[in-house]
Amino acid sequence: MNFQFLFDNFIGLTVTGLAFGAIYALVALGYTMVYGVLQLINFAHSEVFMYGTFAVAWVFVFFHGTVASTESLGASLGLLSVALVAAMLVSAAIALLLERVAYRPLLTRNAPRLMALISAIGASFVLAEAMGLRNRFAAWVGLDDDLDNYVAKARDVYPNPVTIQPQGLFTVGGYTVKDVDLLVIVAALLMMVALDQFVRRTRFGRGIRAVAQDPESAALMGVNSTRVVQVTFLIGGLMAGAAATFYMLKIGATRQNAGFILGVKAFTAAVLGGIGNLRGALLGGLLLGVVENYGAAIFGTDWKDVVSFVLLILILLVRPSGLLGESLGKARA
Amino acid sequence: MAGTSTMNPVARARMRLHDGWTRQPRAVRLLFVVLLALFFYALPLMRPPILTTQQTDFGGIMFSSAALALVAVGLNIVIGYAGLLDLGYIGFYLVGAYTTGVLTSQHFQWPFFLVLPIAIAVTMLSGVILGAPTLRVRGDYLAIVTLGFGEIIRLVVTNVEWLGAAAGIKDIPHPPTIGPSPKPPFGDGGLFTIPQLTWDGLIPSIDPDRGTRFLVFGAVDAIPYYWLILTVLILVMIGDKLVKNSRVGRAWEATREDEDAAELMGVPTFRFKLLAFAMGAAIGGLSGSLFASSQGGYINPLSFPLLLSILFVAAVIVGGAGNRWGAVVGGVLVAYLPERFREFADFRLLVFGLALMILPVYRPQGLLPPARTIRAKAAEKEIELLEEGELAEDGVVASGTTSGMSTTDDETGEGA
Numbered sequence: 001m002n003f004q005f006l007f008d009n010f011i012g013l014t015v016t017g018l019a020f021g022a023i024y025a026l027v028a029l030g031y032t033m034v035y036g037v038l039q040l041i042n043f044a045h046s047e048v049f050m051y052g053t054f055a056v057a058w059v060f061v062f063f064h065g066t067v068a069s070t071e072s073l074g075a076s077l078g079l080l081s082v083a084l085v086a087a088m089l090v091s092a093a094i095a096l097l098l099e100r101v102a103y104r105p106l107l108t109r110n111a112p113r114l115m116a117l118i119s120a121i122g123a124s125f126v127l128a129e130a131m132g133l134r135n136r137f138a139a140w141v142g143l144d145d146d147l148d149n150y151v152a153k154a155r156d157v158y159p160n161p162v163t164i165q166p167q168g169l170f171t172v173g174g175y176t177v178k179d180v181d182l183l184v185i186v187a188a189l190l191m192m193v194a195l196d197q198f199v200r201r202t203r204f205g206r207g208i209r210a211v212a213q214d215p216e217s218a219a220l221m222g223v224n225s226t227r228v229v230q231v232t233f234l235i236g237g238l239m240a241g242a243a244a245t246f247y248m249l250k251i252g253a254t255r256q257n258a259g260f261i262l263g264v265k266a267f268t269a270a271v272l273g274g275i276g277n278l279r280g281a282l283l284g285g286l287l288l289g290v291v292e293n294y295g296a297a298i299f300g301t302d303w304k305d306v307v308s309f310v311l312l313i314l315i316l317l318v319r320p321s322g323l324l325g326e327s328l329g330k331a332r333a
Numbered sequence: 334m335a336g337t338s339t340m341n342p343v344a345r346a347r348m349r350l351h352d353g354w355t356r357q358p359r360a361v362r363l364l365f366v367v368l369l370a371l372f373f374y375a376l377p378l379m380r381p382p383i384l385t386t387q388q389t390d391f392g393g394i395m396f397s398s399a400a401l402a403l404v405a406v407g408l409n410i411v412i413g414y415a416g417l418l419d420l421g422y423i424g425f426y427l428v429g430a431y432t433t434g435v436l437t438s439q440h441f442q443w444p445f446f447l448v449l450p451i452a453i454a455v456t457m458l459s460g461v462i463l464g465a466p467t468l469r470v471r472g473d474y475l476a477i478v479t480l481g482f483g484e485i486i487r488l489v490v491t492n493v494e495w496l497g498a499a500a501g502i503k504d505i506p507h508p509p510t511i512g513p514s515p516k517p518p519f520g521d522g523g524l525f526t527i528p529q530l531t532w533d534g535l536i537p538s539i540d541p542d543r544g545t546r547f548l549v550f551g552a553v554d555a556i557p558y559y560w561l562i563l564t565v566l567i568l569v570m571i572g573d574k575l576v577k578n579s580r581v582g583r584a585w586e587a588t589r590e591d592e593d594a595a596e597l598m599g600v601p602t603f604r605f606k607l608l609a610f611a612m613g614a615a616i617g618g619l620s621g622s623l624f625a626s627s628q629g630g631y632i633n634p635l636s637f638p639l640l641l642s643i644l645f646v647a648a649v650i651v652g653g654a655g656n657r658w659g660a661v662v663g664g665v666l667v668a669y670l671p672e673r674f675r676e677f678a679d680f681r682l683l684v685f686g687l688a689l690m691i692l693p694v695y696r697p698q699g700l701l702p703p704a705r706t707i708r709a710k711a712a713e714k715e716i717e718l719l720e721e722g723e724l725a726e727d728g729v730v731a732s733g734t735t736s737g738m739s740t741t742d743d744e745t746g747e748g749a
Binding site for chain 1: 680
C-alpha cells in the first residue's frame with residue numbers, strides 16, 4: 001500500500017493511464033461494434049490488433065532496416081503516419097477476412113451463438129499461430145533469406161527497430177507531459193469523435209444502428225445487413241490498426257500472442273462502459289487505463305490486472321449492463 | 334418416430350440407435366455398459382496401433398484426456414444444463430488444486446484422501462461466493478465476469494507468497510499405494526504386474542519389458558492415475574444422470590430456455606443457477622485436486638493459463654453442450670488431438686484452430702447434441718415446411734401435422 005507514491009505522481013499516473021486507456025478504448029471499439037450488431041464476442045479481434053502491430057514494425061524495418069535509429073517523435077512523424085496507414089489497412093483486411101471465413105458461414109446457417117464463439121476462438125488460434133510460424137511459411141516458399149528481417153525469431157519478442165524518443169512538451173503540476181502520450185490521447189479522441197459522428201449522422205451509420213436494434217425489421221426496410229456487418233468489422237479493424245500503431249509507439253515491441261491480454265483488457269473496457277455503446281467503450285477504456293495505473297502505483301505492478309478485474313466486477317454488480325448501458329441500436333441521432 | 338422425416342441421415346441413424354437402445358432389456362444395457370467400461374479400463378494396456386501416441390506416454394495422454402473429460406462434464410452442468418457461459422472455470426480447477434497443495438504439502442501434511450473432500454467443499458464454497466453476487470448479471474456479461482474472476486484467482490496465487498507465488502507448490506503426495514509400496518531398486522510395490530501389449534502391425538503380443546504395477550501411484554506410471562480418474566468420471570456421470578433427470582435438472586433446463594418464463598412458473602431460477610454453479614465448481618475442484626496430486630505432484634500458476642479455461646469451454650461446446658456424453662467426447666478430443674499430432678509439433682495448434690473453425694460449419698450443434706435438440710430442430714423444420722406448403726395436397730399436410738405435433742412429451746430426450 002503506497003498511497004504516498006500515488007499522491008506524489010498523481011498527474012503523471014493519470015496522463016500515462018489515459019494514454020493506455022485510449023489504446024484500450026480503440027481496441028474496445030471493435031468488440032463493442034461487432035457485439036452491437038451481431039450480439040457476439042469477437043474473440044479473434046485481439047489478433048486483428050496483433051497483425052496491426054506487426055504491420056507497424058514491418059514498415060519500420062522496410063524504411064530503416066533493423067539498425068536502431070533513435071529519433072524524436074517530430075522527426076519520425078512521417079514514418080509514423082505511413083505505419084499508421086499500413087497498420088489500419090492490414091488490420092482491416094484481417095478483420096474482413098475473419099468476417100468472411102469465421103462468421104459468415106455460421107450466420108448464413110443460423111448456427112447457435114455459442115458456436116460462433118468457438119469459431120472465433122479457432123480463428124484466434126489460427127491467426128496467432130500463423131504469425132508465430134511465419135519463418136516456417138517463408139522457408140516453404142524459399143523466401144526466408146530475403147525476408148530474414150521480417151520473419152526472424154518468429155515466436156520471440158519482435159522489437160520495434162526505430163525507438164522513438166519521447167520528449168517533454170510542457171509541465172503540469174510538476175509533471176512533464178510527453179509528446180507520445182499527448183499524441184496517443186489526442187489522436188484516439190479524434191478518431192472516436194469521428195466514428196461517433198459517422199454512426200450518428202451518416203446513412204451507413206443509420207444502417208448500423210438499425211441492424212443493431214432489430215436485424216429483421218432492418219432487412220425488411222431494405223438495409224443490406226451483410227454489408228452492414230462487413231462495414232462493422234472493417235471499422236473495428238481500422239480502429240484496431242490505429243491502436244496497434246499507438247501501442248508500438250508506447251511499448252515498442254510485439255510478439256505473436258501480444259493481442260491476448262490486451263484483447264481481454266479491451267473487452268473488459270467495452271463491458272465496463274456498456275457493450276454495444278461507442279461512447280461507453282471510450283469511457284470504459286479511459287477509466288480502465290487510469291484506475292489500473294493508480295492500482296499499480298498503490299499495490300505494485302503485480303496487482304495491476306487484479307485491480308482492473310475487481311473494478312469490472314464491482315461496476316457490473318452495481319450496474320449490470322455497464323456504465324452507459326444503452327446499446328448501439330438505441331443511440332439516437 | 335415423430336419428427337424423424339425431416340432429420341438428416343446422421344441424426345436419423347442416431348435416433349434409431351437411441352430407440353433401439355432404449356428398447357433393449359435393462360440387463361442387456363447394463364452388460365453393454367460394463368463391457369464398455371472394462372474396455373476403457375484396459376485401453377492404455379492394450380496400446381492399440383493407430384490410437385497410441387508414439388512420442389509421448391500413452392498412459393499419460395489417456396490420463397489427461399480423462400481429466401479433461403471430467404472437467405468438461407462439470408462445466409457441462411454450468412454451460413449445457415443451466416446455460417451460464419462460464420469462461421473462468423479454470424478458477425475452480427485452480428482452487429481445487431491449490432487447496433490440495435496447501436493442505437497436503439505446503440503448510441500441512443494431511444493425507445490425500447482426507448484433503449480431497451475438503452478441496453471439493455472449498456471449491457463449492459468458492460462457486461457460491463462467486464455466484465451469489467454475479468449471477469444477477471446475464472449472458473455475455475457473466476462470461477466476462479467469470480473470465481475476470483479466473484484471472485483474479487490466477488494473479489492472486491502468482492503473487493501471494495503463502496501460496497508459493499511463482500515458484501508453485503511441489504511434493505504434493507500421491508494417493509497411497511495399495512499393497513507394498515515400491516522400494517527401488519529391489520521391489521516394484523503394488524499387488525501384481527499387469528503386462529501391456531505391443532503391436533507388430535495388427536498382431537498383438539505381450540511386451541515382457543513393459544508392465545503396470547497394480548495400483549502404484551507415482552511419477553513413473555500414469556496408468557493407475559488413469560484408472561482412478563476414470564472411476565471418478567464414471568461416478569460423476571452417474572450422479573450427473575441422476576441430477577439431470579430429477580426436478581433440479583428440469584429446473585435448469587427451464588431456466589436455460591427462458592429465464593423469465595421459468596421464474597413466472599414458480600422456479601426459483603437464481604437458486605437453481607447458484608446450485609448449478611456450485612455443482613460445476615465442485616467437479617472442477619475435484620479434477621483440480623486430482624490434477625495436483627497426479628504424477629509430478631507439482632503445480633504453479635503457469636499450469637492454469639486463461640487459454641486452458643477457453644479450451645474447457647471449447648471442449649463442452651465442440652462435444653455438444655447439454656449432453657454429458659458429448660462433453661466427454663469433446664474433452665477427450667481437445668486433450669488428445671494435439672498430442673496425437675505431435676509429429677506436426679509446431680503446426681498442431683494451427684490445425685486445432687482450423688478444426689475449431691471448420692466444426693461449427695458442419696456440426697452447428699456440436700458433435701453429439703442432446704437428443705432433445707435434434708428432435709426439436711426436426712419438429713421446427715417440419716412446422717416450417719407445413720407453413721410453406723399449406724396450399725399443397727391436403728393428405729400430406731394432414732399426415733405431417735399428426736407426426737409433427739406428437740413430439741417429445743413422453744420421451745425424456747436424454748442423449749443416448
